[in-house]
Amino acid sequence: MGSLGSMICLPLVFLALRVLLLVNDSRGQNSCSAEESGVEIFKKDVYANFEYKLQESIFFNLNSSALTTYWALPPNALTISTVSLRDGPSCKLCIRINISVNATGLPKLRGFVVQGLELSENTFHSFRILKKKNTKTRDLWKVTYDCWTVKAGQYISVTLFTAPNYGFSVNKKIYITNRDAKPDFQYQHIAEEKIFEVSVPEGPDVYVRLCYQANICEDLETSNKQKIASSQNASLSYENLLPCLCIEAFYTYRDSKRKKKCPFQEHPGPYVKELLKVSVQEIHHHSNTMTVRYASRCSLVPTVTFCRRQNGKCLTENKISVKKHGREYYLESVDRDHHLCFEFSLLNRTHIKCPDRRDRLWNVEVKIQLYYLRLTISSKIPATFSAAACLQNQQTGQCNLQSLIYNVSTQHQIGSQDLQLSLPRPGIGHCIKVWRSDVRFSHEHLICSFDFSHKHLGLLALVTSLVIFTLIFIIYISCNRIWKIFTAPLWRRTILLVYSPDSAEYKTLICAFADFLHNILGCEVILDLWDMNSVSQIGILPWFYQKREQVSERKGKVMIVWTRRSKTMYEQWRNRQINRIGWKDSTNMFGAAMSCLEKDFEVQLDNDNLEHYAMVYFEGLCEKKDIPKCFRKISRYRLFKDLYRLVSHLQDTTCLSPRCLIKAIAKYLRKKLISSEKRRGLQHHIERCKKELGEDVS
Incomplete structure (x- = not known):
């Protein structure tokens, strides 16, 4: 029975396996996909x-x-x-x-x-x-x-x-959709506007979106998917251009296959800097541990090292290993200071992340005593601090210790504490280095500027007094010499005054002007009104010729004082009408002067004799148009506006040649004239002459 049962079971098993194979084969051949309609x-x-x-x-x-x-x-x-x-x-x-x-x-x-x-x-x-x-x-x-x-x-x-x-x-x-088909699309990147223009060919509606490709393509927080109909466009905006930024498209029906294009994935280098910038979060400190989180949407993993910021650079210490736990990087036994940082490196790009300056937990102040320095360290946490004198290497920036190390610790209590630490006064060119010594990594604060002047107040006061006294003495001597230069006569220039005797008041004005030239400018003035005895003895014409030769020998100046009446008398003299009623020169001084000077004014412009002449007219008594053309070849000065130019003209043979000095002296003389009684008298005569000559001319 046993052998018979075995013989019967074997064909039954073989038959069952054959039926299963047929069923599976039938299913594989005849079953239809119902994804399209479910029917x-x-x-x-x-x-x-x-x-x-x-x-x-x-x-x-x-x-x-x-x-x-x-x-x-x-x-x-x-x-x-x-x-x-x-x-x-x-x-x-x-x-x-x-x-x-x-x-x-x-x-x-x-x-x-x-x-x-x-x-x-x-x-x-x-x-x-x-x-x-x-x-x-x-x-x-x-x-x-x-x-x-x-x-x-x-x-x-x-x-x-x-x-x-x-x-x-x-x-x-x-x-008729194809579940295995993926939508095709084209895109254009507009970098300055931070958008992608996406278009699809003719066909069914398509969803498009931007995403960051990591393990899966994650949605952007600032960009949602958009539906595009056939032959239309969509604008997809982004905030940060990262190397894993991609464009994804899929049909609107359920479980559509998706097509993705990542424009920057093959050449991510230029966009790594932006990736590190947005991925590295703030640094946190807890129990002497410095932690930073790297939350990147891309699958690129950077290399993180510890660095010290110094002189605008962050010096990396490769022997120090930064530990990693998940997406967090941390370093133990480190002080909280904005000079201690993390350096992120990825594809030959680096990003330095440092703590906030407000995170500093201790500070140090220096007070200079007579023989030592007193350091005051204010700390918010229990810690141990060290200080020592050092000499800084200008090439490496390191400060090598030159003295013993002095330590001080805070009490184990919560709250701010002040610690006092005394050090010997450092030598010239030395610095004081202060650091936190109870942790492995601490920034070394250097104090290199010291002011010892307040410990020598007596010597400083004596030196200051001597310097001030010396300056005052020099200023006094200089001012005294300048005052003598300004107040002393600058030259002894001989000046022959020629004028038209318009009226008795005008003659008084001429005398006042001659007195101004003599007393204020220090000139030797020749005036017929001051030498009437000689004029009466030898006559006006010989006297004038004699004085003209004297002026020429002394290299002086012939100064013609002109008015509107002078213009009238000059025209009468040219026309030989000196006996008319309007001729007011009883001694014929003006006619004699014009006869003597006529030969010098009718020559060419290059005649050296014209350099000995100058014409002066007072504002209000004459205008430029009142001066005849033959006299316009010589220098003309309107007083008191052209006082500086007149002084420069009279000074051309003296040793005071610098223009700025002459200008300063002229301003001083003008100021002296304004404040003097002679000026007020001269101005009074000018005003009276304006009124009298104005009525006479009209």
């Missing part, structure tokens, strides 16, 4: 709730001109969907067409005509389904047509008509 059919078929006859692939005449009543089909009269058709061992996609029409009030309705068009290939498909005669009619007509075979990627347009045609139809379109 599977086994053959083409048509279903209707009335007896019908079917005609396919025929072009039907849909003329509705004979109809008198038009009736609109509702949109839900036609619905189309995709289903899977099993055709032997394979599956095909096809379109199921459902018709549902309420025929109430339509006694002549016989059936329906359906026309379909594949748009891309321009393939036509149609069928007509009609009710058989003598068939009982119903209010609601239903038809299901299985089915029209199609392919993925086709656009199908289906239109429903009534038979007879009531003039209106229902049209539906459907795109």
Whole structure:
């Protein structure tokens, strides 16, 4: 029995395995994917709730001109969907067409005509389904047509008509999707606006979005997905340009395959700096441990080292290992100071992250005593501090210890504490180094500027007094010499005054002006009114010739004082009308002077004799237009406006040649003139002459 049972069981097992293989093989060959519609059919078929006859692939005449009543089909009269058709061992996609029409009030309705068009290939498909005669009619007509075979990627347009045609139809379109297809798209990067312009070709609607590619493509916080219709564009904005920034596109239906493009993934170098900047978070300190978090959306992992910031650089110490836990990097036994930092390196790019300056927990102040330095260390935490004198190396920046190390510790209590530490006074060029010595890594604070002056106040006061006294003495001597220079006569220039005797008041003005030249400017003035005895003895013409030769020998100046009356008298003299009633020169001083000087004024411009002449006129008594053309070859001065130029003209042979000095002296003389009684008297005469000569001329 045992052998017989074994012999029977073996064929049964073999038969069972054979059945399972056949079932699996049948499933592999005949099962159809139902991803498109969730429905599977086994053959083409048509279903209707009335007896019908079917005609396919025929072009039907849909003329509705004979109809008198038009009736609109509702949109839900036609619905189309995709289903899977099993055709032997394979599956095909096809379109199921459902018709549902309420025929109430339509006694002549016989059936329906359906026309379909594949748009891309321009393939036509149609069928007509009609009710058989003598068939009982119903209010609601239903038809299901299985089915029209199609392919993925086709656009199908289906239109429903009534038979007879009531003039209106229902049209539906459907795109045959391919679950394995990925949408294609193009993009343009506009860097200055931080956006991507994305476009898709003709086809179904597509969703596009920006994401950061790590393990998965994570959404941007500032950018949402956008829906793009066929042949349209979308603008996707971003905030930070990272090397793992990608563009992803997928169809709007569920579980669509996705297509992704990462523009910067092949050349991430230029964008690593931005990645490190936005990924490195703030540094935190806790129990002498410095921690920083690297929260990157990209899968790039940097190298993190510890560095000390010094002279604008961060010096890396490679022997110090920074530990990592998850996304956090930390370093133990380190002081809290903004000079102690982390350096992140990735693809030859670096980013330095330092603590905030407000995180510093201790500070030091220096007070200089007579023989030592007193350091005051203010600490917010219990700690130990060290200090020593050192000599700084200018090349390396290191400060080498030159003395013993002095230590001080705080008490183990909470709150701010002040510690006192005394050190010997350092030598010239030395510094004081202060650091926290209870941790492994601490920034060394250098104090190199010391002011010892307040310990020598007596000597400083004596030196200061001597310097001030010396400066005052030098200033006094200089001012005294300058005062003598300003107040002493600058020259002994001989000046012959020539004028027109307009009136008795004008003669008084001429005398006042001559007195000004003599007393204020220190000139030797020759004036006929001051030498009347000689004039009466030898006559006016010989006297004038004699004085003119004397001025020429002494290299002096002939100064002509001009007024409006001088112009009138000069014209009378030129016309030889000196005996007219208007001629007021009783001694003919003006005529004699013009006769003597006439030969010098009628020569060429390069005659050296013209350098010995100068013309002066007072403001209000004369204008430039009142001066004849022959006298315009010589220098003219309007007083008191051109006082500086007049002084410079009279000074041209002295040793005081610098222009700035002459200008300063002229300003001083002008100031002295304004403040003097002679000026006030001279101004008084000028005002009276203005009034008198003005009335006379008018």
